[in-house]
Amino acid sequence: MIRFILERVAQLVIIVLVVSTLTFVLMRLAPGDPATILLTAHNVPASEEALTALRKELGLSEPLHIQYVNWLRDVSTGHWGTSYVSKESVLTELWNRLPATVELASAGFAVMTLLTLGMGLAASVQSSGWLDRLGRLFALLGSSIPSFWLGFLLIYLFSVRLGWLPSMGREDWTHLVLPALTLGAGLGAVQARVLRAQMLELGDRNFVKAAKARGFSRTHILFFEIFKHAILPIITLLGTNLSFMLAGNVIVETIFSWPGLGKYFIDAITQRDYPVIQGYVIFAAFLIVGVQCLVDVVQVAVDPRLRLR
Amino acid sequence: MISNRKKRSWLICTGVMLLLAVMALSGCSTTHKTADSSSKGEDTSAQQATADKKLVMAYTWKPSGVDPHGDNSWDIMRSGAGETLVRLNEKLEPVAWLAKEWKQDSPTVWTFSLQDKVTFHDGKSMDAESVKASLLRSIKKSHLAKDLLDVKSIDVTGPLALKITTNQPNAALVSNLADPSTIVLDVASMKDEQSYPAMTGAFKIKAFNKDQSLVVERYDGYWGEKARLAEATMKFITDGNSRLLALQSGEVDVATDIPVDNAEVLKKNDKLQVLSSPSLRTHMIVYNMESPVFKDAANRKVVDNLIPRASIVSAIMRGYGTEASSPFPSILPFGKVERKALDGTPEQLLAKDGWKKDAQGTWTKQGKPFEVTLLTFPQRPELSVMAEVIQSQLLKEGIQVKIRKVENIDEALTKNDWDFAMYSMLTAHTGEPQYFMDMFYSSKSESNVSRYASKPLEDILDRLKLAKDTAQRNAVTLQALNIINTDLPQSFIVHPDNVFGVKKGVEGFTPHPIEYYYITAQSDIAE
Numbered sequence: 052m053i054r055f056i057l058e059r060v061a062q063l064v065i066i067v068l069v070v071s072t073l074t075f076v077l078m079r080l081a082p083g084d085p086a087t088i089l090l091t092a093h094n095v096p097a098s099e100e101a102l103t104a105l106r107k108e109l110g111l112s113e114p115l116h117i118q119y120v121n122w123l124r125d126v127s128t129g130h131w132g133t134s135y136v137s138k139e140s141v142l143t144e145l146w147n148r149l150p151a152t153v154e155l156a157s158a159g160f161a162v163m164t165l166l167t168l169g170m171g172l173a174a175s176v177q178s179s180g181w182l183d184r185l186g187r188l189f190a191l192l193g194s195s196i197p198s199f200w201l202g203f204l205l206i207y208l209f210s211v212r213l214g215w216l217p218s219m220g221r222e223d224w225t226h227l228v229l230p231a232l233t234l235g236a237g238l239g240a241v242q243a244r245v246l247r248a249q250m251l252e253l254g255d256r257n258f259v260k261a262a263k264a265r266g267f268s269r270t271h272i273l274f275f276e277i278f279k280h281a282i283l284p285i286i287t288l289l290g291t292n293l294s295f296m297l298a299g300n301v302i303v304e305t306i307f308s309w310p311g312l313g314k315y316f317i318d319a320i321t322q323r324d325y326p327v328i329q330g331y332v333i334f335a336a337f338l339i340v341g342v343q344c345l346v347d348v349v350q351v352a353v354d355p356r357l358r359l360r
Numbered sequence: 361m362i363s364n365r366k367k368r369s370w371l372i373c374t375g376v377m378l379l380l381a382v383m384a385l386s387g388c389s390t391t392h393k394t395a396d397s398s399s400k401g402e403d404t405s406a407q408q409a410t411a412d413k414k415l416v417m418a419y420t421w422k423p424s425g426v427d428p429h430g431d432n433s434w435d436i437m438r439s440g441a442g443e444t445l446v447r448l449n450e451k452l453e454p455v456a457w458l459a460k461e462w463k464q465d466s467p468t469v470w471t472f473s474l475q476d477k478v479t480f481h482d483g484k485s486m487d488a489e490s491v492k493a494s495l496l497r498s499i500k501k502s503h504l505a506k507d508l509l510d511v512k513s514i515d516v517t518g519p520l521a522l523k524i525t526t527n528q529p530n531a532a533l534v535s536n537l538a539d540p541s542t543i544v545l546d547v548a549s550m551k552d553e554q555s556y557p558a559m560t561g562a563f564k565i566k567a568f569n570k571d572q573s574l575v576v577e578r579y580d581g582y583w584g585e586k587a588r589l590a591e592a593t594m595k596f597i598t599d600g601n602s603r604l605l606a607l608q609s610g611e612v613d614v615a616t617d618i619p620v621d622n623a624e625v626l627k628k629n630d631k632l633q634v635l636s637s638p639s640l641r642t643h644m645i646v647y648n649m650e651s652p653v654f655k656d657a658a659n660r661k662v663v664d665n666l667i668p669r670a671s672i673v674s675a676i677m678r679g680y681g682t683e684a685s686s687p688f689p690s691i692l693p694f695g696k697v698e699r700k701a702l703d704g705t706p707e708q709l710l711a712k713d714g715w716k717k718d719a720q721g722t723w724t725k726q727g728k729p730f731e732v733t734l735l736t737f738p739q740r741p742e743l744s745v746m747a748e749v750i751q752s753q754l755l756k757e758g759i760q761v762k763i764r765k766v767e768n769i770d771e772a773l774t775k776n777d778w779d780f781a782m783y784s785m786l787t788a789h790t791g792e793p794q795y796f797m798d799m800f801y802s803s804k805s806e807s808n809v810s811r812y813a814s815k816p817l818e819d820i821l822d823r824l825k826l827a828k829d830t831a832q833r834n835a836v837t838l839q840a841l842n843i844i845n846t847d848l849p850q851s852f853i854v855h856p857d858n859v860f861g862v863k864k865g866v867e868g869f870t871p872h873p874i875e876y877y878y879i880t881a882q883s884d885i886a887e
Binding site: 081082083084087088089090091092093094095096097098099100101102104105134136137138147148151203206207210211214217218219220221305306307308310314315318 | 422424425430431434503504506507569570571572573595596597598599601602605606608609610611641766767768770771772784785786789795796799800804805806807
């Protein structure tokens with residue numbers, strides 16, 4: 052386990068260094084001067100003196116390599132910089148928004164997992180019945196409807212027409228329902244098809260035939276023989292999608308005005324808030340590697356043979 | 361017969377699922393706590409809450425904080441919590457607010473006498489010392505306030521009297537004191553991180569939930585007419601479609617910055633209404649004065665003449681806008697300007713300038729076609745549609761236009777590989793022309809995106825600073841506009857309206873061209 056953790060830490064350091072360096076260079080090469088954007092926030096022109104003073108204040112008048120060295124030095128000592136816009140610590144800003152993102156990602160993940168397991172198992176049990184056909188339809192819709200469109204459809208139906216659920220914001224649990232459905236439904240429907248295919252493929256294997264011959268019940272064979280093996284690739288998929296939900300649910304957060312990390316990141320890009328962009332990249336790398344570690348641990352727990360590899 | 365190992369595996373899986381479910385639920389309850397605790401203990405009882413009127417607004421922008429002396433000054437002003445020495449009336453004239461009256465002692469010296477009985481939200485009285493401290497803080501914190509006021513010194517000449525001396529003659533000082541960056545606050549309240557800024561408005565800040573909302577409540581010690589609403593909430597919804605849906609679902613009473621396409625949808629809903637006002641914004645074309653084609657004024661004039669302004673207003677702006685003939689809309693006294701008529705037809709002008717039509721009907725000069733690159737950008741979608749309409753119109757006349765969409769228009773304009781570009785600016789954000797003209801037309805300014813230089817114009821702008829009264833200022837401004845409309849560094853296309861969606865029953869919400877005054881003491885909801 053110690054080796055496993057050391058490997059992951061080394062991986063994390065390399066990922067953070069490569070990705071943040073690339074981000075640093077690409078952001079500086081991309082068009083958009085933070086000083087101009089900040090000073091002309093309401094499309095009111097800015098004076099030359101104000102622009103020069105702000106560039107100096109933000110450290111943007113230094114050559115690029117000096118800016119990079121300064122940034123690297125600060126990050127290595129735990130100082131992630133100060134947001135150009137809010138003038139607050141980047142780490143604090145990210146940390147404050149993390150609960151909202153974790154909340155939404157968890158709810159989306161729960162929707163996705165329930166759909167994957169429920170629809171996948173039902174479709175594999177009734178592999179040519181109406182549940183299977185329904186699952187296929189959902190998978191088709193899930194893979195073809197973009198999340199922004201699904202979000203607006205759900206808002207229109209449940210908020211505007213029926214008035215059952217709020218359309219935006221983060222106040223109580225009712226505000227979580229529509230964004231969680233938007234985030235998890237499409238992915239869950241698609242993953243259910245993967246689970247179904249796995250279950251059906253494994254159903255013909257010798258170990259299943261042996262279990263049948265030994266007289267195990269159908270339920271036992273389904274859950275403790277077939278499903279146990281079929282779930283392994285699904286766990287990997289769930290983990291990958293959880294990373295996506297934690298680090299990249301920008302569209303859903305925007306549509307539902309959800310105050311999470313994704314939306315904050317996009318706003319930071321728009322405003323060329325370099326310290327926030329850099330900080331987010333590191334933060335996202337931690338989240339993604341962390342989730343992948345969790346996936347590995349769960350996989351080993353489910354299939355102890357993996358420990359030997 | 362399930363082995364222990366199998367049981368353990370299943371327990372772990374079940375545990376992970378339960379953990380995620382608990383995370384989701386606990387997240388929800390945390391939200392509750394955050395929202396409750398952010399009210400900082402200033403609870404109102406449930407009974408009072410149901411009896412009092414509360415307005416909810418879907419607001420386009422997302423302030424990063426509540427300090428009015430920074431980038432968020434507009435948001436604070438719009439919440440009804442902040443006030444300035446001077447406000448602008450619907451004719452955009454400066455009228456008394458926290459300052460009772462003022463007079464100009466010399467080109468650089470102004471004296472202001474302040475309203476009495478004004479208190480800050482922390483209960484302290486407003487006097488000349490506190491206003492001086494506030495203005496000095498705004499100048500220190502805000503580049504815009506520093507530029508607008510151009511202050512050399514502020515002296516307290518009495519308990520409620522101030523003398524402001526400017527570095528140079530600044531006849532626009534009074535109007536510029538209406539800019540939200542000069543909101544008056546009790547500077548001492550900014551030192552306490554546990555409290556919100558103490559300002560003087562009819563509402564005081566109750567809660568600021570970053571990325572989510574700004575809640576203001578009635579300030580009972582207000583010096584003027586007390587607010588009719590008990591509470592108002594500005595919910596930050598940056599996506600236009602989401603704002604519209606929030607309004608349609610009844611979650612909000614007012615939605616700001618409704619896209620004109622969506623205004624038609626709202627009009628069909630009998631519970632909602634669309635309100636609009638002329639804005640001080642101008643959608644325009646800026647010409648690159650260093651472009652090989654557009655450094656020639658005749659070519660700019662031809663293009664300007666071919667812009668189908670009337671159809672742009674009716675088809676693209678859906679009537680929510682007016683044709684533009686100067687940087688300033690005609691609601692301003694110095695905005696009533698006639699566009700210069702073309703001296704002949706476009707064909708005659710181009711032929712006179714040495715252009716000839718080839719077999720394909722394209723104008724050419726010395727073997728080179730009249731081919732130009734037009735930049736546009738996605739942040740204001742209507743500009744891209746206008747660009748296509750203009751491209752089509754110019755093509756009909758034998759002028760080839762390549763449209764290039766750029767992500768950041770300001771950055772793109774600093775380079776040289778463009779001929780003309782779609783652009784949009786607030787041109788008189790304090791009802792005054794001077795600041796915009798100094799920034800936009802001075803040959804030294806980085807904001808002069810056309811790279812236009814005109815000595816006669818800069819001389820007129822210097823005279824504008826010395827103009828003594830409104831009539832003289834308007835006359836000098838019109839002289840400046842005459843030069844701009846002759847030289848045509850820009851073609852002014854349309855002044856768009858500000859469009860709001862409002863639930864029927866909301867009263868006292870009057871769209872104002874100046875865009876600062878959204879929630880006011882007069883805002884109300886019918887019983």
